[in-house]
Amino acid sequence: MTAPTHDPLTLSLSVNGETHEIRVPARKLLSDVLREDLALTGTHVGCEHGVCGACTILIDGRPARACLTFAAQMEGHEVTTVEAMGRPDALSVLQQALHEEHGLQCGFCTPGIVVTFEHYLRENPDPTAEEVRDVLSGNLCRCTGYQNIVAAVLKAAARMRGEAA
Amino acid sequence: MKPAPFTYHRPANLAEALALLRAHGPAAKPIAGGQSLGPMLNMRLARPSHLVDLNDLIELDRVRVKENMLEIGALTRHHRLANAPEVQRSLPLLGAAAASIGHYAIRQRGTIGGSLAHADPAAQLPLIAVTLGATLVISGTAGAREVPASAFLQSIMTVDLRDGELITALRFPLPVGDLWAFEAFSRRHGDFALVSVALSFARDAEGKIIALRLGLGGVDTVPLRLPEIEARAQGRPADENTIRDLAAASAAAIAPEDSEQVPVVYRRELAETLVIRAFQSALNREKGA
Numbered sequence: 354m355t356a357p358t359h360d361p362l363t364l365s366l367s368v369n370g371e372t373h374e375i376r377v378p379a380r381k382l383l384s385d386v387l388r389e390d391l392a393l394t395g396t397h398v399g400c401e402h403g404v405c406g407a408c409t410i411l412i413d414g415r416p417a418r419a420c421l422t423f424a425a426q427m428e429g430h431e432v433t434t435v436e437a438m439g440r441p442d443a444l445s446v447l448q449q450a451l452h453e454e455h456g457l458q459c460g461f462c463t464p465g466i467v468v469t470f471e472h473y474l475r476e477n478p479d480p481t482a483e484e485v486r487d488v489l490s491g492n493l494c495r496c497t498g499y500q501n502i503v504a505a506v507l508k509a510a511a512r513m514r515g516e517a518a
Numbered sequence: 519m520k521p522a523p524f525t526y527h528r529p530a531n532l533a534e535a536l537a538l539l540r541a542h543g544p545a546a547k548p549i550a551g552g553q554s555l556g557p558m559l560n561m562r563l564a565r566p567s568h569l570v571d572l573n574d575l576i577e578l579d580r581v582r583v584k585e586n587m588l589e590i591g592a593l594t595r596h597h598r599l600a601n602a603p604e605v606q607r608s609l610p611l612l613g614a615a616a617a618s619i620g621h622y623a624i625r626q627r628g629t630i631g632g633s634l635a636h637a638d639p640a641a642q643l644p645l646i647a648v649t650l651g652a653t654l655v656i657s658g659t660a661g662a663r664e665v666p667a668s669a670f671l672q673s674i675m676t677v678d679l680r681d682g683e684l685i686t687a688l689r690f691p692l693p694v695g696d697l698w699a700f701e702a703f704s705r706r707h708g709d710f711a712l713v714s715v716a717l718s719f720a721r722d723a724e725g726k727i728i729a730l731r732l733g734l735g736g737v738d739t740v741p742l743r744l745p746e747i748e749a750r751a752q753g754r755p756a757d758e759n760t761i762r763d764l765a766a767a768s769a770a771a772i773a774p775e776d777s778e779q780v781p782v783v784y785r786r787e788l789a790e791t792l793v794i795r796a797f798q799s800a801l802n803r804e805k806g807a
Contacts, residue, residue, distance in 0.1 A: 360523060360525070362526065378523065379523070379524060379525065379526035379569070380520065380521045380522070380523050380524055380559075382520070382521075382560075385520075401519045401560050402519065402556070402557035402560050402561065403553060403556060403620075403624065406621070406623065409623050412626075412627075415597075415626045416622060416623035416626055417623055417626055417627050418553075418556070418623055418624070418627070420556070420560070421552050421553055421556030421557065421560075421627070422552065422556070422627075423526065425526045425528075425571075426526075426528075426571055426573060428528075469622065469623060473622065487622075487707070488621075488622045490621055490707040490708050491620075491621025491622045491623050491624065491708065492621075
């Protein structure tokens with residue numbers, strides 16, 4: 354049997370392909386560890402109970418709420434944050450489309466939306482507007498800029514499929 | 519909102535997990551997907567001193583069809599249930615219900631065992647389990663036992679799970695009726711339903727309803743199967759008269775909680791409407807096929 358791990362824990366976390374050794378309490382949420390211990394502040398913290406989607410990251414390539422996950426659980430798993438998805442001088446296709454379609458207003462919810470759809474468009478490269486809305490329902494935008502976000506996701510999907518859009 | 523301190527355990531297999539749960543008794547809480555427990559920890563509604571992480575118990579992440587049942591490991595995620603070919607073929611009702619749980623990211627983590635153990639009376643999977651007569655396999659250090667879902671779910675967030683026990687699998691009997699529907703109404707997309715309906719039935723050569731299973735969620739402290747409505751439908755044609763009669767009888771058969779936000783009369787009307795809609799969508803899907 355593995356020995357119980359007492360507070361604080363020494364963890365080895367793989368985030369965006371880089372390994373980090375950190376020492377944090379077992380109860381520390383992944384969202385807080387990313388922001389406070391690894392200085393990856395692109396992962397935003399909104400509601401802290403899984404509703405708003407601002408903290409969405411990828412665990413082993415699949416979207417998850419960083420606020421419903423403990424960093425301690427991530428040993429042996431690969432975490433990917435919005436920082437891995439494009440840079441200001443080299444936006445991803447989705448980020449470029451969000452820019453062009455004005456798919457962000459205050460921008461607080463944007464990282465979670467980028468992470469969600471970078472994954473979703475790989476799973477479903479040709480979504481309908483209705484399917485995009487269904488997935489987008491997991492990411493709250495308090496500016497309610499949803500219409501432009503849907504347009505941007507559809508535009509990015511078309512570009513990723515190699516169609517002019 | 520940060521969780522209270524706890525000791526984190528990460529067992530490598532079921533035997534280790536059961537030993538840990540037994541050793542720490544009520545002070546320990548298992549965590550699988552954490553999509554319901556996480557918020558409770560963050561808000562300190564739950565303050566376990568030991569958290570036992572089940573995510574390495576990959577032997578519990580499985581979907582398999584045996585001769586007359588579909589067995590689903592407790593660690594199977596909603597997203598997988600919604601997309602597994604075995605589920606699509608044998609129990610599409612379960613797949614459709616799983617696809618409607620929470621939101622996309624929530625479905626990637628949340629598990630079927632966690633949903634049953636959490637026992638929200640408006641949740642999808644407990645309703646499907648009760649309606650289709652599923653059985654839970656529950657393991658403890660002393661061995662495993664099987665409990666029907668209808669007996670397992672005792673009240674709101676109250677289940678027949680003793681200290682040191684874990685749900686390891688759900689078994690759905692097969693076959694079920696080839697006509698099916700899941701309907702739910704909630705205030706916002708992705709919210710828990712005010713009322714939900716699970717429906718499965720078959721028709722004989724003359725087009726008469728046989729083998730109906732009808733369940734309602736959100737109308738009581740546990741999801742309800744309605745055997746008297748099922749009996750009432752037996753041998754009748756699935757026409758508008760029958761459907762309206764069954765829907766009205768279903769609404770009359772429930773005694774939902776009264777609240778200012780959701781009065782009884784509203785929930786009854788919702789139940790009636792959703793039962794009609796469920797029959798219609800089951801029949802429409804057949805026409806479309």
